[in-house]
Amino acid sequence: MIPQFPVLYPDELVYSGLARYYIRTGYLAYSFVAEELFTSKSVRSNPEFLNSYTQEVMEWIEKMTSMDELVLQHTMFPYYGRFLPKMRKIKAFEALKSMTGNYHNLLPMPQTKDGHTRKLKYCPLCAADDREKYGETYWHRNHQILGITVCPVHKCCLRIGGVEISGKSSPSLVTAEEVIPETVEVATNVDELEIQLANYMSQVFLYPVQMGEVNIGAILGDRIASGYAHARNGQRAIASFHQKFMEFAGRIQGNWFTELWQLQKLLTNERINFFEICLLAMYLEMSVEELCTAGIGLRVEKSKRRKTENPQKSGAKPQNWQQIDESTLPMVREVIRELQGDIDRKPKRVTVFAVEKRLALPSKRISLYLPKCLREIKLHEETQEQVWAKQVVWAVKRLVMQGQPVTMKRIRILTNLRQAYIDASIPYLTQYADAPTLRQIEEIIIRRET
Numbered sequence: 001m002i003p004q005f006p007v008l009y010p011d012e013l014v015y016s017g018l019a020r021y022y023i024r025t026g027y028l029a030y031s032f033v034a035e036e037l038f039t040s041k042s043v044r045s046n047p048e049f050l051n052s053y054t055q056e057v058m059e060w061i062e063k064m065t066s067m068d069e070l071v072l073q074h075t076m077f078p079y080y081g082r083f084l085p086k087m088r089k090i091k092a093f094e095a096l097k098s099m100t101g102n103y104h105n106l107l108p109m110p111q112t113k114d115g116h117t118r119k120l121k122y123c124p125l126c127a128a129d130d131r132e133k134y135g136e137t138y139w140h141r142n143h144q145i146l147g148i149t150v151c152p153v154h155k156c157c158l159r160i161g162g163v164e165i166s167g168k169s170s171p172s173l174v175t176a177e178e179v180i181p182e183t184v185e186v187a188t189n190v191d192e193l194e195i196q197l198a199n200y201m202s203q204v205f206l207y208p209v210q211m212g213e214v215n216i217g218a219i220l221g222d223r224i225a226s227g228y229a230h231a232r233n234g235q236r237a238i239a240s241f242h243q244k245f246m247e248f249a250g251r252i253q254g255n256w257f258t259e260l261w262q263l264q265k266l267l268t269n270e271r272i273n274f275f276e277i278c279l280l281a282m283y284l285e286m287s288v289e290e291l292c293t294a295g296i297g298l299r300v301e302k303s304k305r306r307k308t309e310n311p312q313k314s315g316a317k318p319q320n321w322q323q324i325d326e327s328t329l330p331m332v333r334e335v336i337r338e339l340q341g342d343i344d345r346k347p348k349r350v351t352v353f354a355v356e357k358r359l360a361l362p363s364k365r366i367s368l369y370l371p372k373c374l375r376e377i378k379l380h381e382e383t384q385e386q387v388w389a390k391q392v393v394w395a396v397k398r399l400v401m402q403g404q405p406v407t408m409k410r411i412r413i414l415t416n417l418r419q420a421y422i423d424a425s426i427p428y429l430t431q432y433a434d435a436p437t438l439r440q441i442e443e444i445i446i447r448r449e450t
């Protein structure tokens with residue numbers, strides 16, 4: 001009699017769920033659980049994908065979700081598969097679902113170089129959140145994106161856990177709970193660009209995968225050509241674009257996408273790499289939606305013209321907005337926290353527009369499609385005068401903390417506000433300032449008036 005299989009958490013790798021199951025069984029040796037889960041008990045369980053499972057595991061999956069959803073929501077398929085040409089993408093998807101193993105040849109898997117093995121990554125703050133919410137933590141998918149170094153939710157550095165993704169270590173199933181310490185130092189000295197890229201990649205990763213044709217090289221190439229008019233003139237123009245792009249991309253830690261030939265291969269689809277595509281698209285200021293639906297819209301337009309009698313059948317897949325709403329909400333909360341500022345960061349006004357901009361979302365995305373995110377923003381909205389008041393209070397506190405004299409001039413410089421705005425904020429100061437801060441502000445105002 002098998003103990004209960006656990007239900008997978010949001011964005012959890014299947015591997016992680018099976019590892020949690022292993023712990024529940026209380027088996028002393030891995031071989032016992034391997035026999036129960038895998039059709040071949042000597043197989044190395046693949047943290048990123050699926051293995052060939054026994055009937056028991058298949059029944060567990062069936063009870064929980066469909067095979068399609070399992071691949072899309074609990075494996076790294078959206079990372080490796082999203083930008084593949086249609087037939088190759090469908091073949092890889094089917095191979096994964098049938099667990100036949102040849103998906104490795106169909107997906108652009110990274111080569112292991114110089115004995116360097118990839119390991120599962122984690123965010124110490126996500127782990128703490130999970131433990132508080134669920135009583136345990138788990139391996140999250142979006143931390144495993146290749147090239148991501150920062151948690152998109154917490155903006156701290158990801159850490160490397162001990163579990164090898166593809167390596168020669170003996171087969172095992174290791175839970176995140178066993179690997180991630182209860183207390184671990186959180187590194188937040190992160191470049192703004194790395195945060196922006198982590199956000200961008202994570203959103204592309206979570207965006208519903210379109211199974212239609214994608215010619216991503218042509219889409220990026222057109223975008224370069226439209227921004228750099230002379231780029232149509234061929235290779236020399238691409239080379240000059242590449243130089244400008246490098247000034248930007250060179251700031252990304254551990255970025256391997258640096259060579260001109262890599263860019264050329266990307267534009268001809270000889271090279272399909274999620275990280276490189278995202279980095280380039282972000283530089284070209286493409287929104288996440290534009291990138292994820294690019295090319296597909298064109299195809300839909302054409303097919304609509306052909307078969308207008310049945311538009312339902314030929315359109316793009318309907319978006320699962322509810323799911324996008326859920327998965328965007330933690331990022332929206334984080335952006336709100338960021339906009340509200342702290343002693344080092346000046347508070348800014350929380351608006352739908354500001355949040356959309358920071359998350360690189362198309363305008364109106366939140367108000368039209370993401371009701372939970374919208375509600376969260378509305379809860380934190382303030383008038384312009386209130387935000388000015390907050391900024392004045394922030395400036396006074398900061399000056400006091402730094403041991404500097406509190407003067408109107410210094411407040412104006414720190415807040416970058418005109419005197420008229422500071423005056424307009426006065427009625428709202430009491431909402432945000434404690435008694436000593438308030439007294440200090442009053443003194444300055446009185447001093448100015450006398």
Ligand SMILES: [Zn+2]
Binds near residue numbers: 123124125152153
């Ligand atoms: Zn995190």
